[in-house]
Amino acid sequence: MSIFEASPWAPRMLAVFRIVAGLLFVSFGTMKLFGYPPGPSEMGIGGILEFVGGLMIVLGLFTRPVSFVLAGEMAVAYFQFHQPQSFFPTSNNGVPAVLYCFLFLYLMFAGAGAWSIDGLIARSRHNR
Numbered sequence: 001m002s003i004f005e006a007s008p009w010a011p012r013m014l015a016v017f018r019i020v021a022g023l024l025f026v027s028f029g030t031m032k033l034f035g036y037p038p039g040p041s042e043m044g045i046g047g048i049l050e051f052v053g054g055l056m057i058v059l060g061l062f063t064r065p066v067s068f069v070l071a072g073e074m075a076v077a078y079f080q081f082h083q084p085q086s087f088f089p090t091s092n093n094g095v096p097a098v099l100y101c102f103l104f105l106y107l108m109f110a111g112a113g114a115w116s117i118d119g120l121i122a123r124s125r126h127n128r
Contacts, residue, residue, distance in 0.1 A: 014113030021103055022057030049073050060116020064108050071104035
């Protein structure tokens with residue numbers, strides 16, 4: 001394998017990427033819904049989307065539609081809460097929202113990768 005060829009490990013690393021991103025996103029939801037880990041907290045739809053959506057991303061369940069919703073949530077969060085403070089994400093603490101938005105946009109097109117419920121569903125439908 002050269003640096004110019006696709007790695008045979010790409011689907012597995014996509015799964016690792018998805019699982020780690022989902023676990024981190026769940027922590028934002030648990031902070032808002034349950035106060036853990038402690039931090040600035042606000043209840044509401046954002047916490048529910050982050051907790052439930054993050055778990056679905058970790059499991060690789062309905063990854064594409066869930067990623068679409070979560071990318072939208074992060075775009076709204078950025079423009080509603082961060083962008084009014086400053087134009088630059090590095091100045092308005094909006095970098096995580098921007099990164100999550102594009103991470104979820106990527107997952108919307110890439111799918112869940114290996115080790116996912118989506119993959120199990122696709123394989124079972126293909127075997128019929």
